Amino acid sequence: MENWMSKPFMLRMWLGLFILFTSLIIGRMVTKLGIHTSTEIMIVVLLVFIGFVLVLRDSIGYMPYVLAVWAVAPELRRVVDWSMNEYTSLSLIALAPFLVSLLCMLSILKNVDRISPFISKMMLLFAVILAYGMILGITKYTLSAVFELLYYVVPFLMFPYLALRSPSEKEKDGLVVSYIVIAFFVSLYGIIQFIFAPPWDVFWMNNAEMMSIGSPVPYELRVFSTLNSPGPAAAFLFGALIPMLLDKRWRSGLGWIAMLIIATCLVLTLVRSVWIGLIVTVLLYLIWSTQGQKLGKIIVLVFFSLCVYFLLPFIPGSEMVEQRFNSLTSLEEDHSYTERMQIAEHLIPMITGQPLGKGLGSQGKGTKLNNEGNVGEGAILDNGVGSIFVTYGVIIGSCFFIFLLLIWLRLWKMRSFGLYPCLGIAMFSGSIAMMISDNSFVGVSAMVTWFYVGLSEGQ
Numbered sequence: 001m002e003n004w005m006s007k008p009f010m011l012r013m014w015l016g017l018f019i020l021f022t023s024l025i026i027g028r029m030v031t032k033l034g035i036h037t038s039t040e041i042m043i044v045v046l047l048v049f050i051g052f053v054l055v056l057r058d059s060i061g062y063m064p065y066v067l068a069v070w071a072v073a074p075e076l077r078r079v080v081d082w083s084m085n086e087y088t089s090l091s092l093i094a095l096a097p098f099l100v101s102l103l104c105m106l107s108i109l110k111n112v113d114r115i116s117p118f119i120s121k122m123m124l125l126f127a128v129i130l131a132y133g134m135i136l137g138i139t140k141y142t143l144s145a146v147f148e149l150l151y152y153v154v155p156f157l158m159f160p161y162l163a164l165r166s167p168s169e170k171e172k173d174g175l176v177v178s179y180i181v182i183a184f185f186v187s188l189y190g191i192i193q194f195i196f197a198p199p200w201d202v203f204w205m206n207n208a209e210m211m212s213i214g215s216p217v218p219y220e221l222r223v224f225s226t227l228n229s230p231g232p233a234a235a236f237l238f239g240a241l242i243p244m245l246l247d248k249r250w251r252s253g254l255g256w257i258a259m260l261i262i263a264t265c266l267v268l269t270l271v272r273s274v275w276i277g278l279i280v281t282v283l284l285y286l287i288w289s290t291q292g293q294k295l296g297k298i299i300v301l302v303f304f305s306l307c308v309y310f311l312l313p314f315i316p317g318s319e320m321v322e323q324r325f326n327s328l329t330s331l332e333e334d335h336s337y338t339e340r341m342q343i344a345e346h347l348i349p350m351i352t353g354q355p356l357g358k359g360l361g362s363q364g365k366g367t368k369l370n371n372e373g374n375v376g377e378g379a380i381l382d383n384g385v386g387s388i389f390v391t392y393g394v395i396i397g398s399c400f401f402i403f404l405l406l407i408w409l410r411l412w413k414m415r416s417f418g419l420y421p422c423l424g425i426a427m428f429s430g431s432i433a434m435m436i437s438d439n440s441f442v443g444v445s446a447m448v449t450w451f452y453v454g455l456s457e458g459q
Contacts, residue, residue, distance in 0.1 A: 011431075015272060016273075016311045016325035023324050025150060026252065035084070036080070036084045036086055037092065038087070039080055040077075040080060040091060040093050041092060041353060043076055043080070043093055043096070043288070044092055044093060044095055044096045044099065045227035047069055047099075047100055048075070048096065048099045048103070048200060049097045050065065051066070051069070051099075051100040051103045052103055054102065055103045055106050055107055056106075058107070059177070059372075060165075060167065060171050060174065061178075062103075062449070063158070063161075063162065063175055063178075064175060064178035064179060066100055066101070066104075066158070066447075066456075067175060067178075067182055067245050067447070067451070068182050069096055069097050069100045069101075069226060069235055070097040070101075070227055070236075070444055070447055071182055071183075071186050072226050072228050073093055073094065073096045073097050073198075074093075074094075074226060074264055075189075075226035075227075076093055076226075077091040078200045078203070079200045080093065080122035080198070081201040081203065081204065081207075082199060082200035082204070082341075083200075083254065085456055087203070087208075089208070097154075097449050101157065101158070102152045102154060102157070103104055103242075104157050104158070104161040105157065106166060106224075107161060107162055107164065107165070108157065108161055109184065110152040110290070111164045113308060115164065116163070116166055116457075118410060119159070119160050119163055119457070122159075122301075122403065122406065122407060123160060125225060125399070125403050125406075126152075126156060126403060127171075128399075129392065129396055129400050129403065130149060130152055130153065130360070130398055132147075132357075132392065132396045133145075133149075133359050133360040133391055133392050133396070134149055134359070134360050135393075136356070136357055136358065136359025136360070136393075137358065137360035137361040137362060138359070138360075138361070140359065140361070140362075141359065141360070141361025141362060141411040142361070143361075143362075144362075145359065145360040145361030146361075147361070148361050148442070149360050149441040150362045151443050151446070152360075152441070152442055153391065153445070154447075155441075155442070155444075155446035155447040156446065156450055157210065157395030157450075157452050158447060158450040158451050158454050159453050159454045159457065160449040160450075160453055160454070161301070161454065162451070162454025162457070163454050163457035167455070169418075169420075170428040171445065172455050173249060173250070175194045175455065176243050176250055176455075177223070177250065177449070179240055180240045180243070180244060180250065180251075180254065180258070180262075181254065182240075183237055183240030183241070184240075184254055184258045184262060185223045185260065185261055185263070186227075186233070186236065186265070187225070187235065187237060187261045187262045188261060189225050189226055189263035190223040190224075190225030190226075190233065190237075190265035190268065190269075191261065191268070192221055192222075192266055193221070193225060194218070194219065194221065194223050194265070194268050195218055195219070195316070196218055197216060197217055197218045198219060198233040198336070199211055199357075200217070200307070200333065201221075201224075201400070202216040202217075204223070210229065211227060212230075213369075214320075216314070219316050220266070220320070222269060223265055223268040223270075224269070225265065225271050227444065228270050230269040230270060230313065231271055231274075231438060231444060232269075232444035232445070233265075233269050234271035234274040234442050235270040235271075235274060235434075235440070235443075236394075236444050236448065237262055237265055237266040237269070238274050238277060238281075238430075238445075238448065239427070239448035239449075239451070239452070240262055240268065240341070241259065241262050241263055241278065242257045242281050242282065242285075242423075242426075242427065242430075243419030243423060244258070244262070245259070245282060245300070246282065246285055246286075246289075246297060246303065246420065246423070247302060249419075253303035256304075259304065259309070260304075260307065260311070263304075263308055264308075264315070266278075267308070267312070267321055267338050268315075268321065270321065272437070273360075273434045273436060273437030273438060274434060276433060276434070276436070277337055277430040277431065277433050277440075278430065279432040280428065280429065280430045281426045281427055281433075282301065282426075284425075284426045284429050285422060285423065286298065286353055286427035287425065288415050288422055288425065289422050290415075290422070290429025291364070292314040292417050294303040312396060314344055322388055347383060347386040347390070350386075351389045351390060351394065354390075355393055355395075356395075357389070357390065357391055357392045357393030357394075357396060357397065358390055358391060359391065360391060362390065363387050363390065363391055363439070369422070374403075382438065383435075383436070384434070384436065384437065384438050384439040384440055385435050385436070387438075387439045388400050388401070388435075388439065393414065404432065404441075407428065408425065408428060408429070408432075410457075411424050411425035411453065411456055412425055413426055414456060414457075420452075420455045420456050421454070423452060423455075424452045424453050424455060424456025424457075425456070427448070427449060427452040427453075428449060428452070428453055431445060431446075431448075431449040
């Protein structure tokens, strides 16, 4: 007779309860909430349940699953809206990445006594910073404050989760390769999106009224692939392309073709800050790395760069990409750069005008929650450093950067311990460099950063 406390029995029990629960509520939801909302809830429940099973089994596949949900959930939302012919500016499916990621707390709490003193101190410092921002923002921004808090906290949890799990070198390689495979399919879809402009993506672009992502026609849109805008898409692909460029162990599965496809899709996002972050990350890795032949890596990088450069003109709509590249050498003529400079001129008065900060919920797309689906006025600053000081004020904003510095110093001490610590500090430094444009320690870009920091710490 099977032990009722065994994992196989428990998993079957939870699966049975899930099917029963789903069967009971699905009819109820359709009649009470409507088919659109019911469909969204069922997708969220299914995604969370799969994550719950993976955590319950302590599966190494949980982390790739989290990355996949972050990558795919926005596209699921667009398909549902299009199929129902009903656009929703605030979709329940947007909660899925947060809920699936928060399941890692079950593992963290189970092993809380094993958390290292350093990670404990960093978690406490981060908690104090966020608590301050929450106290300032919760009364004025309510739901927006909660949403922005999740954007900080949930990605950060990957750091202690991976550090506690302490995967072996082989498991780390598997995690990175799994991430690369996900990014490969995201890139394939991104290229399809650029060429064909699928109707569900066009439907979303027309209704979301995001003027910065181009026209909803083939060859004229800025690729966002399965994610919710070009910025997160570029950050996700950045995290996969870097290891492929730096070591053959991370490109042995899919090879050069996959690397070119991911790079092509990254270029088509037209996100210059990520391009700069990629260059910074690669250069710092080459400077700091103590393992492998640097000359071989440099030859690979030069050859790959030449391939991208000479293939670029053959891409339909490449004029848009070339114009974006050329703007890096003539910034004074670039409209986007001019707007950023105008915003930067107002940053100092904004910070000095409210030196204690505005609090969480004042920045980012989460402001839609308090503005009837519209982004709040002054919520998008296009300056990551300025965004931190506007949110947390001068003193606590400085504490945020001290927090980043302490983690950077930790990674610096560990950089010679192997490939992953060196990759971790290079990725972390690249993320800091990208703050010239956006806050790279929230959302998808933060998820990518803390993923590699977690792999570095889990030695």
